[in-house]
Amino acid sequence: MECRKIIHVDMDAFFASVEQRDNPKLRGRAVIVGGDPARRGVVSACSYEARRFGVHSAMPSKTAVKLCPHAVFLRPRFEAYQEASKQVAEIFRQYTDLVEPMSLDEAYLDVTENLSGIATATATAREIKAKILADTGLTASAGVSYNMFIAKVASDYRKPDGLTVVTPEHAQEFIDRLPIGKFYGIGKVTGRRLLEMGVRTGHDLRMMERSVLLLAFGKMGIFYHQIARGIDERFVNPTWIRKSVSCEETLDHDTDDMSEILALLDRLSLRLESDMLSLGKKGRTVTLKVKYADFQGITRSITLERPTDERLIVLMHVKRLLEKTEVPARKVRLLGVGISNLDLEEAGEGFDGQLLLPFM
Numbered sequence: 001m002e003c004r005k006i007i008h009v010d011m012d013a014f015f016a017s018v019e020q021r022d023n024p025k026l027r028g029r030a031v032i033v034g035g036d037p038a039r040r041g042v043v044s045a046c047s048y049e050a051r052r053f054g055v056h057s058a059m060p061s062k063t064a065v066k067l068c069p070h071a072v073f074l075r076p077r078f079e080a081y082q083e084a085s086k087q088v089a090e091i092f093r094q095y096t097d098l099v100e101p102m103s104l105d106e107a108y109l110d111v112t113e114n115l116s117g118i119a120t121a122t123a124t125a126r127e128i129k130a131k132i133l134a135d136t137g138l139t140a141s142a143g144v145s146y147n148m149f150i151a152k153v154a155s156d157y158r159k160p161d162g163l164t165v166v167t168p169e170h171a172q173e174f175i176d177r178l179p180i181g182k183f184y185g186i187g188k189v190t191g192r193r194l195l196e197m198g199v200r201t202g203h204d205l206r207m208m209e210r211s212v213l214l215l216a217f218g219k220m221g222i223f224y225h226q227i228a229r230g231i232d233e234r235f236v237n238p239t240w241i242r243k244s245v246s247c248e249e250t251l252d253h254d255t256d257d258m259s260e261i262l263a264l265l266d267r268l269s270l271r272l273e274s275d276m277l278s279l280g281k282k283g284r285t286v287t288l289k290v291k292y293a294d295f296q297g298i299t300r301s302i303t304l305e306r307p308t309d310e311r312l313i314v315l316m317h318v319k320r321l322l323e324k325t326e327v328p329a330r331k332v333r334l335l336g337v338g339i340s341n342l343d344l345e346e347a348g349e350g351f352d353g354q355l356l357l358p359f360m
Ligand SMILES: [Mg+2]
Pocket: 010, 011, 012, 013, 014, 105, 106
């Protein structure tokens, strides 16, 4: 196959950076954007000044305030983020039609055939970063490589305002040295499991037998086997329109403890609500996903009369859907909550994409 040129662009601390841009008093200060700490909100974004205190996105706002009490705490202004996101998307379109947005602040570009006539992908990425800064006053980090996985990891390699290029000749070396925690697609639970198997780096992962990974992680194991070798055959897909929003979590241990199960559903509903808000969307079908301890997976859905993005409504329905499963008679290893049947009037505007991993 011909060698592709892929750029992954990721805005730096996006929501928090927009806030610092719009209010000069916030520059250089710890800024946390998120839901109400008193109402069990979660952190949507935080500035680098706040990250130094261990604050990160998706953390309960309450915890963030404890870690960084002097931080300025702000409610999200999604219209402002969507506006900036739209400006950035317009810049991308000057370089290629093959843009796949992943969220408000992140997108893949295939610049193998470059509309602007710039010779290299690296020069293109540099110019895109400069234009983003000029047009929006915000910085972005970019990763350049020959597939989506490596470009994604590369954009995260040096942040903020980074530009990392991984050529095919250097890809294996780059992946080999990568700590497992830096692999896109390997979450906390999987990371811990790999660590227990003695896998600490990309090199360790590459040394694992395909059959062992398949047995331990199912289909994702095959994906890990491939990415350890720098293989990722996904294409940048610009026609993709988001049809659902979902989040899921693997438990630390298989459980039939209902209080633990309900607490996780509560957390997932919260995360879902904040994802829906950041997309400015509502949906009518609520889905509960359950993976039992023996890896058998099932889903249960209900379609509502009115679209929703509200945590409490979602939670009420997933609790009812849970009654249509074999929980807690059978132990659970993973739970997921999703909304589909979205109102799509804004489809194709700005960034808007799935946060799901390949093969999931
Ligand atoms: Mg970002």
